Every structure is written in structure tokens, then in C-alpha cells.
Amino acid sequence: MTQPADSGAQLNQDRAQLLEIIKNRALMQFEQPRQLSSGEMSRDFIDAKFGLSRGEDLQMACKVIVDSLAQASIDFDAIGGLTLGADQFAHGVVTYLADHREWFVVRKQAKGRGTNQLVEGAKLESGTRVVLVDDIVTTGGSIQKAYEQVLETGSQVVAAVTMVDRSDIAAGFFAQQAVPYLPIFNYLDLGIMPVG
Numbered sequence: 490m491t492q493p494a495d496s497g498a499q500l501n502q503d504r505a506q507l508l509e510i511i512k513n514r515a516l517m518q519f520e521q522p523r524q525l526s527s528g529e530m531s532r533d534f535i536d537a538k539f540g541l542s543r544g545e546d547l548q549m550a551c552k553v554i555v556d557s558l559a560q561a562s563i564d565f566d567a568i569g570g571l572t573l574g575a576d577q578f579a580h581g582v583v584t585y586l587a588d589h590r591e592w593f594v595v596r597k598q599a600k601g602r603g604t605n606q607l608v609e610g611a612k613l614e615s616g617t618r619v620v621l622v623d624d625i626v627t628t629g630g631s632i633q634k635a636y637e638q639v640l641e642t643g644s645q646v647v648a649a650v651t652m653v654d655r656s657d658i659a660a661g662f663f664a665q666q667a668v669p670y671l672p673i674f675n676y677l678d679l680g681i682m683p684v685g
Contacts, residue, residue: 500556507546507553508678511653515540516679525684527627533681537624537652541577550673551581554650557671558620563648565620567611569593570635574624578652579610582622593619595635607638615643626651626672628685629659636666653678656685 515535522530541547558565569579572594579592591611598607613619619639623632632649639646646668654660654672663670676683 497560500553500560503549503553503556504673507549508674510546510549511535511537511540511674512679514546516681525627527630527685529627529684531655531682531684533679533684535625535653535655535679538573538577541624541652547577547581548585550652551578551585553673554578554582554622555585557650557673558648561648561669561671563620563669565590565618565647567591567593567613567617567644568620568622569595569608569610570621570623571595571631572597574631575622575635578622578624578650595638608642613639613642613644617642617644618647619644621646621649623649623651625653625655626659627655629656629662632659633662636668655681656683658685 515537517534517536519532519534522532523534524530541550567590568582569575569592576594579594583590583592593608593610593613596607596609621632621635621639626632632651636646648669648671649663650671652673654675660670
């Protein structure tokens with residue numbers, strides 16, 4: 490079982506601290522709209538890679554992910570998602586837990602040599618319980634691509650987690666798949682307009 494937070498109050502305190510980190514280090518607002526990786530335009534940009542580049546901040550983010558999964562009673566064998574948005578969380582969560590769980594990444598395309606796999610790291614197979622993770626979700630394209638690739642391995646997706654969800658699109662997708670979806674924060678938490 491995922492190691493639980495000391496209490497719901499501790500998780501709320503950690504989330505509040507993490508939200509301040511995201512707001513202060515990751516959230517940028519521009520005069521003119523900029524194109525996001527989803528193709529959508531927004532004046533609000535969230536650079537979670539920079540925002541959580543300090544070890545202590547990434548550790549806090551991974552602790553909140555672990556505690557949120559525990560609070561939802563979700564146990565898993567492997568965690569990962571589409572590179573590059575998932576990488577720091579996949580590695581950070583398994584390092585934080587320091588147990589038998591494994592990380593994986595889903596390549597955007599096979600590298601064409603070696604094992605030529607799309608999924609690297611943990612060997613996902615039938616019976617493997619997987620948590621998908623991503624940094625920022627706008628329209629959900631990246632996390633949905635990871636979902637499809639993981640299903641092709643025969644693994645079971647038991648939950649999907651994102652640090653920030655900028656719309657309600659991914660929530661609808663995962664509801665249709667009957668997969669618990671746990672955004673740590675959404676556009677309302679950051680005080681920005683939804684995108685998509």
C-alpha cells in the first residue's frame with residue numbers, strides 16, 4: 490500500500506506549501522498570449538520543470554503525489570508517463586518511497602535502435618498496476634497518449650495524476666475510462682483562466 494500521509498491535515502498543509510512554490514516559481518504571466526504545447530494560446534504559462542527544479546521542492550511535490558494516492562487508497566507497482574513532463578515525478582516518487590515500486594517513461598517515438606521500445610524503465614506487463622503522471626495538463630493529449638501506450642503493454646492504469654490541470658478535459662476522459670484522476674492543483678487553485 491502507498492505510504493499514507495500522517496493525516497489529512499498534513500496533506501493540506503503540504504499542498505498549501507506546494508501551491509505557493511508553484512505560484513512563485515512556475516507561474517508566469519505575459520502581456521501577449523503564447524502558444525502552449527497543446528497548441529492553445531494563453532497569457533498564463535506554467536513552467537513546472539523550472540518551478541520544481543530545486544531538490545526540496547521536487548521532494549515536496551512527490552510527497553504530495555504519494556500522499557494523495559494514499560488518501561485515495563490507490564496502490565501501484567509503477568509510475569510514469571510521457572517524457573518529459575512525467576520524468577521528474579516518476580523518478581522522484583520511487584526515490585521518495587524507496588521500496589519495490591518502479592518508474593517508467595513513454596517515449597514520444599521509438600528510437601529505432603536497441604530494444605526500439607516506446608516504454609522504457611520498468612517492464613510493464615499484464616498485472617502491473619500503473620499510475621500515470623504528468624506535470625501540466627491542458628487538453629490532456631500527452632497523458633492520453635501515455636494511457637494508450639500503457640494499455641498496449643497489458644498493464645492496468647489504476648490512477649492518473651497531474652501537478653496542474655489547466656482545464657476539465659482530462660477529467661472527462663479519465664471518467665469515461667473509469668480511472669481515478671487526481672490533479673494536485675487546477676486552474677482555480679492558481680487563479681488563472683481555463684484553457685481548452
